[in-house]
Amino acid sequence: MALLTYLAIGACIAIGGFIYQYSPKSKFARELEKILYPKRSFKDEVKEALVIPVGLLGITIGWPIFIYMVFEGAWTKNRNTDPLCEEKQFATQGMYLKARQTVDEAESQAFTEDPLNAVPNIPFGHLNKGWIVFIEQMSADDELWSFLIPKGSLIGRYGSEAQADMHGYSIVRNGKTIDEFIYEGSGAY
Amino acid sequence: MTAQFSERLIYRGHEISMCSNPLNLWLNSGGVEIKFGMSSTACWRGYVGTWKIIDGRLYLIGISACDEAGKKINLNDLFPGFGYKVFAHWFSGEIRCPQGKLLKYVHGGYASTYERDLFLKFTKGVIVSERLVINGEGSRSGPDGYGVGGFTTFHLDEGPES
Numbered sequence: 001m002a003l004l005t006y007l008a009i010g011a012c013i014a015i016g017g018f019i020y021q022y023s024p025k026s027k028f029a030r031e032l033e034k035i036l037y038p039k040r041s042f043k044d045e046v047k048e049a050l051v052i053p054v055g056l057l058g059i060t061i062g063w064p065i066f067i068y069m070v071f072e073g074a075w076t077k078n079r080n081t082d083p084l085c086e087e088k089q090f091a092t093q094g095m096y097l098k099a100r101q102t103v104d105e106a107e108s109q110a111f112t113e114d115p116l117n118a119v120p121n122i123p124f125g126h127l128n129k130g131w132i133v134f135i136e137q138m139s140a141d142d143e144l145w146s147f148l149i150p151k152g153s154l155i156g157r158y159g160s161e162a163q164a165d166m167h168g169y170s171i172v173r174n175g176k177t178i179d180e181f182i183y184e185g186s187g188a189y
Numbered sequence: 190m191t192a193q194f195s196e197r198l199i200y201r202g203h204e205i206s207m208c209s210n211p212l213n214l215w216l217n218s219g220g221v222e223i224k225f226g227m228s229s230t231a232c233w234r235g236y237v238g239t240w241k242i243i244d245g246r247l248y249l250i251g252i253s254a255c256d257e258a259g260k261k262i263n264l265n266d267l268f269p270g271f272g273y274k275v276f277a278h279w280f281s282g283e284i285r286c287p288q289g290k291l292l293k294y295v296h297g298g299y300a301s302t303y304e305r306d307l308f309l310k311f312t313k314g315v316i317v318s319e320r321l322v323i324n325g326e327g328s329r330s331g332p333d334g335y336g337v338g339g340f341t342t343f344h345l346d347e348g349p350e351s
Binding site for chain 2: 047112114115116118119120125126127128129130131132133134163164165167181182183184185186187
């Protein structure tokens, strides 16, 4: 009886969570899949169809872990409301800083020429909007530092490996990074 | 995670699949307000970009995506004034283009292995080297390529050729 009650609670949580999170596959996504994979094998179809039932079964059996993960995630998110607490999420982790620069110096080095005129003639080209958002956070006492993270370095909160050299700028306030802007790299780590 | 749709790359007159996402850095650079709305487990990134290497430089020439309301997004929505061609000056690193027969299918990301991997290395969007890695020989009856066959009918934001 106790086991049945346990599984019933789990099933309710799993189905409730599924209904709450469910978003049907858009028409666009369905068309895309049809075009890209016109000859999908039966095995792949079965695998795809089993993803949700297996997930629901897992939650039904291990729902206390699921509940713990949901609350732990929400608590961690709410705890880090101070921007300075977010430092550990930055790729640089306070390391790899190269040289202090002014905004003008940084911008003067950031123009790209293209023979097909496929880049705007503004600092950081197609990344200019991100750069503007980045430097708008700077106050008078903040410092702007260039950085270079070499390929293979372990970066970010989870120590992922940089797949290529990453170039960017950090805003440093009272010795701590408050934001960073990456303008060159592979985007993969 | 489900195996992911690849990006498309036009290189030396051939259309090949590209298992790298050069647009990532731009999307994460800040100031990008559009949110992709394609809900498919086979395309978590929410878009499929079409890239072309012209005179050794990497350009984004089309994108297939829609926003959260289901409205189709084109290149001009992402890069106003550059609706036909966007030079990927931010991209430094290697892209991987799997080719040939499937050797091992992995139901996640770009992890499946194919007979050959063509690696193209870029610095600031300009190609600096390429190398071909042979991974083995697949069975004759095995699937060929990264599902690229269907790409030819896929929507493209066509622009004037350079």
